[in-house]
Amino acid sequence: MTAASLPRAEQLELGDELGVGAVATVYRAVERETGQRYALKLLHDRNARDPRAARRFTREAELARTLRDPHIIDVHGAIEFDGRQALLMELVEGPTLAELLATDAPLPERRLLALARGIAQGLSVAHAGGVIHRDLKPANVLIASPGEAGETAKIADFGMARATSFAGVDPEAMTVLGTPDYMAPETLDPLAVDPRTDLYALGCIMVEMATGRPPFSAPTPFAVLDAHRKREPPALPERYTAGLRELVASLLAKQQSDRPHAASAVVELLDALLSQGGESRAQIAVSRPRPRNLLEAAEAGRCARCGAPVIHGVRVCLECGLARVTIEPGRWTVFVVGPGAVGDKLDSVRRDSLLTWLRSNADAGLEVGNFAKQIPRLPFPLVLRVSESSAHALAQSLAQLGIHAEPRHGGRLAHGQMAEKMVRIGARRGKIALPLLLIGLPLMLALMVVALPLLPIYFGVIAWWTSKPALAATYTTRLALPSQVDTQLRELERKAPQISARHRPSLRAVVQRVMALIEATPAAERDEIDAEMTHALALATVGSERMTELDALVSHPDFDPGDPEQRRELQERDMWAARMLELSATLDALLARSVAAERALRGAASEGSSLARLRDRVEALEEVQRM
Numbered sequence: 001m002t003a004a005s006l007p008r009a010e011q012l013e014l015g016d017e018l019g020v021g022a023v024a025t026v027y028r029a030v031e032r033e034t035g036q037r038y039a040l041k042l043l044h045d046r047n048a049r050d051p052r053a054a055r056r057f058t059r060e061a062e063l064a065r066t067l068r069d070p071h072i073i074d075v076h077g078a079i080e081f082d083g084r085q086a087l088l089m090e091l092v093e094g095p096t097l098a099e100l101l102a103t104d105a106p107l108p109e110r111r112l113l114a115l116a117r118g119i120a121q122g123l124s125v126a127h128a129g130g131v132i133h134r135d136l137k138p139a140n141v142l143i144a145s146p147g148e149a150g151e152t153a154k155i156a157d158f159g160m161a162r163a164t165s166f167a168g169v170d171p172e173a174m175t176v177l178g179t180p181d182y183m184a185p186e187t188l189d190p191l192a193v194d195p196r197t198d199l200y201a202l203g204c205i206m207v208e209m210a211t212g213r214p215p216f217s218a219p220t221p222f223a224v225l226d227a228h229r230k231r232e233p234p235a236l237p238e239r240y241t242a243g244l245r246e247l248v249a250s251l252l253a254k255q256q257s258d259r260p261h262a263a264s265a266v267v268e269l270l271d272a273l274l275s276q277g278g279e280s281r282a283q284i285a286v287s288r289p290r291p292r293n294l295l296e297a298a299e300a301g302r303c304a305r306c307g308a309p310v311i312h313g314v315r316v317c318l319e320c321g322l323a324r325v326t327i328e329p330g331r332w333t334v335f336v337v338g339p340g341a342v343g344d345k346l347d348s349v350r351r352d353s354l355l356t357w358l359r360s361n362a363d364a365g366l367e368v369g370n371f372a373k374q375i376p377r378l379p380f381p382l383v384l385r386v387s388e389s390s391a392h393a394l395a396q397s398l399a400q401l402g403i404h405a406e407p408r409h410g411g412r413l414a415h416g417q418m419a420e421k422m423v424r425i426g427a428r429r430g431k432i433a434l435p436l437l438l439i440g441l442p443l444m445l446a447l448m449v450v451a452l453p454l455l456p457i458y459f460g461v462i463a464w465w466t467s468k469p470a471l472a473a474t475y476t477t478r479l480a481l482p483s484q485v486d487t488q489l490r491e492l493e494r495k496a497p498q499i500s501a502r503h504r505p506s507l508r509a510v511v512q513r514v515m516a517l518i519e520a521t522p523a524a525e526r527d528e529i530d531a532e533m534t535h536a537l538a539l540a541t542v543g544s545e546r547m548t549e550l551d552a553l554v555s556h557p558d559f560d561p562g563d564p565e566q567r568r569e570l571q572e573r574d575m576w577a578a579r580m581l582e583l584s585a586t587l588d589a590l591l592a593r594s595v596a597a598e599r600a601l602r603g604a605a606s607e608g609s610s611l612a613r614l615r616d617r618v619e620a621l622e623e624v625q626r627m
Contacts, residue, residue: 006088007031009081014040019096021157023047023057028091038076041087048084061087063158067129071122073142073156092154094146097205098138105212109240110274111151112209115143117270118153119202124263126155127195128582130575133158134193136201137182138208180224181214185254188225191502191555194577196256199263203233203251210236215252229254243273257505262585299512301361304397311512312363312519313479314493315393318508321497322400323393326476327365330387334394335415336470337379338404342417343424345375346403353401358471365390365476379421381412381469412467422466480523482530485514488537495541500548506580510540513587520594536583543576550576 015028018039024047029040043057057078064075074090097115101107107115119141126133133140133155140157144150178187184200186192207215215234216227233252236245247269253259260266300312308319315324336346351371358368366383382405383394391407398405408414481489492511499507514533518526550573553559553566560566 006077006079007036009079009086012038012040012081024087029088037091039089039091040081041089042081043085045084054085057085057087059158063131064089067126067131067158069122069125070152071118071154072125073154075158089156090154092142092144094143096139097141097143097153097209100143100146101138101208101212105209106237107209109244112206112240113244113270113274114151115153115209116202116206117267117274119155119205120199120263120266120270122153122155123195123198123202124267126158127198127263127578130578131158132193132195132574133198133201134187135178135182136198136205137179138205141205180221180228181216183225183228184256185229186256188229191551192256194256194574195263195581196259196261199251199259199266200253202263202266203248203259206248206251207234207236210240210248241273243276247273257509260585261509261581261588264582265585265588268589300363302357304357304400310361311508311515313481313515314489314511315389316493316496318496318504318511320501321499321504323389323396325361325364325366325390325393325397327383327390327394327473328387329385329473329475330390331409332386332388332391333384333408333411333414333469334382334386334391334398335379335406335408335418336376336382336398336403337406337415337417339402340378342378342420344378346378346380348375350401350403351375354398354403357397357401363476365474367472367474369470369472371470376468376470377421377425377466379415379417381415381467383471383473384412384469386473412469418467425466479515479519480526481518482526482533484530484534485518485537488534488541492537492541495545498548499544500551502551503544503547506577506584507540507544509584510536510580510587513584513591517587517591517594520591536587539583540580543580547573547576 011031011033012029013032015030018026018028020026024041024043027040027042029038030036031038043054047057048054061075061078064073065077068074073092076088076090079086079088119136123133123136135157136155140155142154142156144152144154178201182201182204184193184197187197204215207213211234216224216231218224218227233249236248247266251259251266260269299309301310302308303310303317303320303322303324305322306317306320308317310317310324315326316322317324339347339350355368355372358364358366382398386394388407388409395405395407406415413419489511492507496504496507514536517529518533521529550569553569554573
């Protein structure tokens with residue numbers, strides 16, 4: 001329905017009151033000539049003079065008109081009625097979900113799944129259209145045909161939504177809004193809100209459908225918000241299947257990265273649960289192929305600075321930006337020079353910290369050897385014959401452990417302090433031997449002439465003994481990557497340290513999934529996924545880099561969402577965030593299909609199953625390429 005085709009106020013007959021909110025009252029309305037029925041949301045008289053309330057009202061109309069789905073209330077447009085603003089909307093003959101739960105909760109599992117699936121589907125369409133609801137709750141979900149086979153959940157009230165594709169954003173889009181019972185932990189930071197915030201609210205609603213109450217209760221709204229941040233959510237009752245309990249737990253994860261990455265992925269999971277009938281449902285749901293095991297397999301040790309898992313094949317920590325240690329052959333030596341004076345032993349606490357780090361990064365290409373048994377004196381070569389990049393990366397990681405290290409081009413004596421160390425150690429040995437020399441001076445003078453040619457050998461032994469490397473380089477075996485992926489990954493590694501901490505987790509999520517897919521793909525077939533995985537890495541790099549730039553703009557004190565150009569910047573930022581999450585979800589689906597295909601092949605290695613595996617892979621790769 002276009003703005004021109006909307007009925008005018010005089011063509012409408014106002015009927016019963018359907019509901020009252022803080023900003024507006026909803027009435028039944030009928031178009032006199034056609035008999036067409038509507039819901040008319042009329043702004044309260046006291047709010048009609050409030051510019052902010054009027055802006056939010058207009059925003060809801062413009063936002064919702066862009067969204068068309070059976071699970072979203074149709075908003076036909078805004079009109080003026082009785083001198084006040086009004087929204088003309090689809091009329092739903094049914095209760096809100098809040099009203100339904102007041103009488104019917106707890107819901108049977110199948111009904112719960114069906115209603116949750118409808119809400120997730122509506123969210124999927126909204127997020128794809130660039131709209132984050134921000135106030136999803138049972139009171140904002142209407143139920144059409146309640147209790148019947150065609151019972152349908154419809155999302156309403158986008159008045160608090162932040163639009164990623166909407167040009168009329170006002171300052172409220174950058175403030176904390178919502179209803180405490182359903183607000184995710186990150187909502188206290190407006191810039192952290194993304195589609196996964198709505199998925200958390202969906203998890204809260206599912207808990208209420210299963211128990212009759214939201215997951216957390218407390219005496220005050222602030223205490224409820226604190227509970228969302230700190231308390232563990234309640235598990236669903238045992239009468240619900242393990243698959244459903246597991247899904248709700250993932251939706252209520254405190255960290256956004258631990259939740260499903262997209263509403264479309266939640267729809268798929270709910271469809272799977274709905275399709276699994278009988279007692280076998282729980283077993284099937286729990287044993288579904290999970291990409292998480294593959295993702296964990298792609299990890300290789302932990303970062304020396306932040307302790308986060310690092311990804312095999314990636315030379316930088318994607319949590320903090322520290323260059324990852326990968327030992328490759330070369331002509332450089334890393335010397336440990338402190339803390340401490342020349343000739344002092346390395347602090348034992350720092351030695352133990354280094355050993356712990358080395359053991360947690362077994363694939364870095366360093367072998368501990370005697371370093372676990374002996375504490376060398378400063379300075380000493382830690383490792384010999386490594387590349388320049390490996391030497392500098394190792395020195396940076398050692399600095400995070402409180403160990404001062406300096407790379408030098410050359411061998412074990414390339415550092416100037418090594419000569420001073422030999423002199424000091426020689427002097428100490430001389431002090432010990434001096435009394436013996438005085439006692440046997442005549443004999444020593446006689447032997448000196450004979451021993452004089454052996455002095456170079458003696459000092460050579462001293463030099464060798466004081467410059468033994470503490471560690472042995474076994475070198476890192478590089479993951480064989482398709483050529484385009486390797487090039488793009490090196491570009492990503494170069495830019496990662498400049499990406500803000502807020503956006504590194506989403507970048508890491510994409511990279512980890514790409515590397516897991518490559519490792520899960522037979523080497524002979526990796527070239528087949530080269531273009532798609534390169535595209536995914538490029539998209540993640542550009543998106544994270546651009547969101548970092550836009551964050552600086554939208555968080556500036558002078559940022560004005562009323563300015564058209566600055567509104568577009570907020571729009572672009574949120575669109576990139578949604579795109580990154582959808583990309584991660586698509587890669588998750590590809591990982592799950594890869595696992596399922598491998599299991600199917602092991603179960604029945606037939607031509608048909610091979611073709612099915614190929615079809616699944618092609619479909620998923622096409623999804624990546626379309627993004």
